[in-house]
Amino acid sequence: MNSFFTKIQYISFASVIILLGIWKILALYFDSDFIVPHPEDTFLTVAKLIGSTEFIMVASSTIIRGIIGFAISGILGMGIGVLAGINPRFNAFITPFLVMVRSIPVIALLLLALIWFNPDVVPVFIAMLTMFPFICTNVIDGIRSIDPGIIEMAKFYKVGKWRIISEVYIPGIMPFIISGASSAMGIGWRAVIIGEVLSQPKYGIGTKMQSAQTFLNVDAVIAWTLIAVLLSYGFEKIIRWSERKIVTWRV
Amino acid sequence: MGMIRLIDSIGNAANPDIEIDILNEPIQVRKMMLEGTADFAILPTTMAAILYNKGLDYRLIAIPVWGTLYLFGKDTSITCWEDLRNKKINVMARGMTPDVLFRYLLQQNGIDPDNDITLDYRFPTHIDLANAVAAGQAELAIISEPLVSLVASKNKDVYPIFDLNQEWNKQQGTPIAQTAFLVKMSTLKEKPQLVEQVLSAYEKSTNWVNQNPDSAAALIVKYNILPDYNAALQSIPRSNLHFERAHKFQKQIEEYLNIFYNMNPEIIGGKLTDEFFFY
Numbered sequence: 001m002n003s004f005f006t007k008i009q010y011i012s013f014a015s016v017i018i019l020l021g022i023w024k025i026l027a028l029y030f031d032s033d034f035i036v037p038h039p040e041d042t043f044l045t046v047a048k049l050i051g052s053t054e055f056i057m058v059a060s061s062t063i064i065r066g067i068i069g070f071a072i073s074g075i076l077g078m079g080i081g082v083l084a085g086i087n088p089r090f091n092a093f094i095t096p097f098l099v100m101v102r103s104i105p106v107i108a109l110l111l112l113a114l115i116w117f118n119p120d121v122v123p124v125f126i127a128m129l130t131m132f133p134f135i136c137t138n139v140i141d142g143i144r145s146i147d148p149g150i151i152e153m154a155k156f157y158k159v160g161k162w163r164i165i166s167e168v169y170i171p172g173i174m175p176f177i178i179s180g181a182s183s184a185m186g187i188g189w190r191a192v193i194i195g196e197v198l199s200q201p202k203y204g205i206g207t208k209m210q211s212a213q214t215f216l217n218v219d220a221v222i223a224w225t226l227i228a229v230l231l232s233y234g235f236e237k238i239i240r241w242s243e244r245k246i247v248t249w250r251v
Numbered sequence: 252m253g254m255i256r257l258i259d260s261i262g263n264a265a266n267p268d269i270e271i272d273i274l275n276e277p278i279q280v281r282k283m284m285l286e287g288t289a290d291f292a293i294l295p296t297t298m299a300a301i302l303y304n305k306g307l308d309y310r311l312i313a314i315p316v317w318g319t320l321y322l323f324g325k326d327t328s329i330t331c332w333e334d335l336r337n338k339k340i341n342v343m344a345r346g347m348t349p350d351v352l353f354r355y356l357l358q359q360n361g362i363d364p365d366n367d368i369t370l371d372y373r374f375p376t377h378i379d380l381a382n383a384v385a386a387g388q389a390e391l392a393i394i395s396e397p398l399v400s401l402v403a404s405k406n407k408d409v410y411p412i413f414d415l416n417q418e419w420n421k422q423q424g425t426p427i428a429q430t431a432f433l434v435k436m437s438t439l440k441e442k443p444q445l446v447e448q449v450l451s452a453y454e455k456s457t458n459w460v461n462q463n464p465d466s467a468a469a470l471i472v473k474y475n476i477l478p479d480y481n482a483a484l485q486s487i488p489r490s491n492l493h494f495e496r497a498h499k500f501q502k503q504i505e506e507y508l509n510i511f512y513n514m515n516p517e518i519i520g521g522k523l524t525d526e527f528f529f530y
Contacts, residue, residue: 026302034305114373115388122373173305200345200372202365214346214518216281216301 035210037219043225061203063231065120066192069127077132077184078177082169091140102133106191110198122202123195130191131184135185138180142173178243182236189232205231209244252397252483253315253492254456257469260452262474269449277347277375280489284309288440293350297519300508304520305504305530306412309437310530314500315457317491318416318427320349321399323384324391325408332360339369340423341389343380348429349393351511351518356415359422384409397477400486404479416491426491428500428507430477439530454494461492497529 020039027038037045049055086093109129113122146168154164196206207226211218258271274280277298284302292299294311299311326336335357342350344470350372354364362368374380374389381398383389385405393415396400400454402409434455439446468483477483497504513520513529 115383119371119373198373198375200375211346211517212342214344215520216305217517 013155021184033220034216037222042219042222042226045219046226049208049220049223049227056204058205058208060230061201062192062196062205062228063122063145065123065196065204066127066185066189066235068125069192070131070181070188073128073132073184073188074122074135076248077135077180078139082143083137084136085140085143085173093135098133098136101129105195106130110195113195114199115164119201123192123201123206127188127191131188133178134184134187135177138176139173142176143169144173166196174246175243178239178246183233184241186232187236189228193228200226229243252455252467252471252476253460253494254436254491255467255474255476256450256456256459257449258313258456258474259470271385273474274507275378282470284433285338285472285507287435290370290435294431294433296428296431296504296507297351299347299433300524301520301526302433303519304522307345308438309433311431311497311504311528312434312446312502312530313494313496314428314452315432315492316430317420317493317495318413318429319375319391319396320352320393320427320429321396321411321489322353322391322415323399323402323409323411324389324433325387325395325410326391326412327497328407329412332362336362336367337369339362339371340393341371341374341380341383342374343372343377344523345372345392346515346518347525349395351514352415352419352427352429353393355510355514356418356422360418388439394489397471397482397486400480400489401477404482411489416490423506423510425503425506431497434530457492457494457496460487464488501526501529 022093023036023039027036031167033041078095084094106126110122110126113125117125150168151164154168193204193206193209196204197210198206200207200210205228209221209224211222254271261269261271272283277294280292280294280304281298282291283293286305287308293315296314299309302309303311322340326338329338340353342353344350350370354370356369357364364370371389372381374392377395379400380392381394381402384394385402387408387508391412394523399411403411409427416427426521434446464484464487467487468480471477471483471486472480477486497521505523508519510523512523516522
């Protein structure tokens with residue numbers, strides 16, 4: 001078992017190395033800092049950016065926007081998802097709305113949001129709207145996956161409504177919520193950063209990416225991208241970790 | 252616009268050996284320069300400095316346009332810089348010429364661009380911003396000619412509040428070396444006569460436009476640079492079209508770049524340009 005695990009890790013490690021190798025080859029091929037900068041220069045830029053005095057403000061602004069968007073879409077998504085999961089009529093009512101929100105191109109929402117809201121709110125709004133349908137649909141699926149027989153039985157034995165929710169529904173839908181939250185977060189960060197690139201709030205990773213692009217600092221564009229990837233990866237880990245916590249709590 | 256007669260003569264030539272692409276945004280011009288497909292290029296002087304400092308093989312040969320930026324809007328109460336305090340002003344892309352130039356003028360007039368005023372970048376291109384002003388979605392905006400005249404012809408409630416070129420002249424005692432005409436070094440070496448021909452044709456064309464704004468405006472409409480004759484006619488005198496060879500104005504251009512360098516070195520590519528930038 002142990003050797004199998006390291007083998008998997010070894011494969012992931014090899015994939016990162018191959019990726020860096022391709023990057024280095026491209027950098028050597030183009031031989032131009034403003035087409036493909038060298039990976040080592042870019043990592044140096046990452047370190048420089050993280051060490052800069054502005055970094056905390058920039059990164060925390062983006063993180064706060066992401067978390068606010070996530071929290072709003074989480075609360076809305078779970079609330080509406082639970083209602084729709086329990087009540088088929090409400091589900092029929094809400095489905096066209098969810099389908100619509102999910103299929104509107106992000107850029108269309110953005111162009112409208114740029115007109116409606118001030119620059120600090122635009123990324124939050126976009127993040128919220130892109131994350132909400134994921135969470136909502138997953139909650140609905142979660143509730144519908146619960147065996148109606150169990151609910152029937154619980155009702156037969158006159159188990160209280162609150163106990164049904166806390167001991168049947170919540171544990172049953174938890175894995176769905178976690179997987180919804182994790183995929184929502186993944187696209188949520190991207191949405192926040194796209195929003196920042198276009199709305200240009202004072203602080204934000206997207207704002208920094210846009211200025212780096214304007215000033216032709218391609219290494220900084222890629223460096224901020226790497227920082228965004230790390231951020232997204234970090235939050236993914238937090239979600240997975242909280243899933244384990246919740247699972248142990250249930251046992 | 253200063254080039255319009257040159258464009259017309261190329262349009263009329265049976266076998267033109269030169270091709271002119273008119274693009275909406277400087278970023279699109281930059282792309283052609285990065286690829287090296289453009290022999291000549293016109294774009295903001297700050298961007299030209301970035302490209303030169305990053306090692307692109309282009310030289311500055313002339314300044315054809317000396318400032319096209321205006322503070323535009325419908326707020327009739329604004330008569331001096333102090334009136335701008337606590338207002339919201341829309342500016343195209345952060346870090347581009349209109350943004351940095353306006354920030355500098357604000358600072359010179361005792362207004363902190365980060366705290367005393369709100370600069371809003373939600374309309375990311377010249378055209379988006381001009382449309383927003385025309386539609387009344389932006390109360391105050393920094394926009395560039397010829398879009399200023401176009402917006403004025405579409406929306407009668409908005410008018411130019413400050414001519415940033417005059418304000419700049421008041422502060423610096425020199426016009427804004429805003430727009431750069433660049434040539435690719437290899438073209439300069441391989442076809443020096445062609446470069447001279449283009450330079451003199453461009454200069455003649457600019458002089459002709461200033462002397463014959465009526466006919467020039469008609470050509471500007473003909474080549475779809477502006478859709479409206481009156482807008483084109485108004486835009487010509489407001490655009491400060493004067494074709495000047497770069498080496499004659501090296502000092503002024505360096506001072507101009509130096510101002511931006513002092514604000515944020517990244518605006519001109521991290522360092523001041525050396526004398527080889529000028530040709």
